[in-house]
Amino acid sequence: MDLNKIYTGNALEVLKTLPEGSVNMCITSPPYWGLRDYKTNPAIWNDGWQGELGAEPSFNQYINHLCDVFDKVKRVLKDDGTCWVNIGDSYNKKSLTLIPFRFALEMCNRGWIVRNVIIWQKTNATPQSAKDRFTVDFEYLFFFSKNKKYYFEQQFEPFKTSTYQRGLRNFTDNKSLNYQGYGKTQQKNFHQKVINNELSGRNKRTVWQIATHAYHGAHFAVFPPALIEPPIKAGCPEGGIVLDPFIGSGTTAFVAEKLNRNWLGIELNPEYAKLAEERISKNK
Ligand SMILES: C[S@@+](CC[C@H](N)C(=O)[O-])C[C@H]1O[C@@H](n2cnc3c(N)ncnc32)[C@H](O)[C@@H]1O
Numbered sequence: 001m002d003l004n005k006i007y008t009g010n011a012l013e014v015l016k017t018l019p020e021g022s023v024n025m026c027i028t029s030p031p032y033w034g035l036r037d038y039k040t041n042p043a044i045w046n047d048g049w050q051g052e053l054g055a056e057p058s059f060n061q062y063i064n065h066l067c068d069v070f071d072k073v074k075r076v077l078k079d080d081g082t083c084w085v086n087i088g089d090s091y092n093k094k095s096l097t098l099i100p101f102r103f104a105l106e107m108c109n110r111g112w113i114v115r116n117v118i119i120w121q122k123t124n125a126t127p128q129s130a131k132d133r134f135t136v137d138f139e140y141l142f143f144f145s146k147n148k149k150y151y152f153e154q155q156f157e158p159f160k161t162s163t164y165q166r167g168l169r170n171f172t173d174n175k176s177l178n179y180q181g182y183g184k185t186q187q188k189n190f191h192q193k194v195i196n197n198e199l200s201g202r203n204k205r206t207v208w209q210i211a212t213h214a215y216h217g218a219h220f221a222v223f224p225p226a227l228i229e230p231p232i233k234a235g236c237p238e239g240g241i242v243l244d245p246f247i248g249s250g251t252t253a254f255v256a257e258k259l260n261r262n263w264l265g266i267e268l269n270p271e272y273a274k275l276a277e278e279r280i281s282k283n284k
Contacts, residue, residue, distance in 0.1 A: 003241065004253070006265040006273045010043035011245035012065075014266045015072035023243040023264065024151065025235035026073050027228055029086040029221075030054075030246045033062040033099055043268060059092075059099055067106045069245060074112070076243065080151045082235040083112065086120065086223070088139035100140045107144055116143040116206055120227055124211045141208075141227065151237065155230050156201035163202075167194035204230060215249050215279075223251040229259065236261050250276030254283040 007014045031054035042050045056062040118141035125137035213224035238260045244252035247265030256263035267273040
């Protein structure tokens with residue numbers, strides 16, 4: 001298997017050619033249902049339907065096709081591998097389709113374990129014209145694992161300023177006893193770590209505030225690198241392999257390279273694959 005390369009073709013077919021149990025993690029953003037035309041060649045699906053993923057007449061059929069692709073991803077993942085999928089919701093006949101949750105439920109039916117639902121809150125979300133509902137300013141990032149035990153490098157974020165300030169307090173102050181269930185010994189240990197500057201921070205939370213990222217060469221939304229850095233650091237050891245079966249403009253590839261991981265990409269549209277390769281080599 002050649003590493004650090006984009007394979008051109010339908011992910012459903014290309015994945016069958018990759019060795020079983022070979023990649024550490026998958027991170028991807030598939031085409032959304034009914035949203036964009038990627039001008040790809042029509043792909044042939046397991047149920048005989050021919051067309052572009054996302055252009056199916058019903059969202060149930062789209063979800064089945066998408067989960068068929070992730071069945072193939074599962075075969076290629078190592079037993080301790082994880083799979084991270086960014087997907088947004090959309091409106092149809094006035095109602096939210098709830099496709100992200102229908103998709104996550106079908107993934108569970110097919111044996112995946114859902115470990116987190118991460119909210120990517122867009123700090124620069126586009127204003128919407130609707131006046132009879134709130135403006136949607138987030139998408140989901142689902143974190144699945146293949147098995148109960150999996151590779152995961154814990155990620156940290158800074159504590160709140162007030163937590164550090166509390167940690168600096170003098171423990172002769174009685175008010176500091178039993179703060180939110182933490183006893184005096186725990187607080188003393190925490191205090192010691194704050195003054196010795198030994199804290200890594202707190203376990204990373206699940207609402208991530210990140211601006212969308214413009215990339216002028218692509219006709220679709222690309223990943224902001226900040227969205228995929230924590231999953232790649234958490235889900236793939238250095239020197240391991242990150243897979244993106246819908247690689248688009250190649251963001252997963254250059255973030256993986258920056259973090260000293262190998263990568264494999266799949267893209268149905270040969271023009272996008274070529275653009276992605278140029279973008280990746282420029283980022284080297
Ligand atoms: C949402 S874009 C991915 C964007 C990517 N995350 C980035 O940062 O550039 C989805 C990509 O999937 C590709 N695609 C659509 N159907 C596909 C299929 N069946 N197999 C592989 N790629 C496909 C589209 O051409 C498009 O480039």
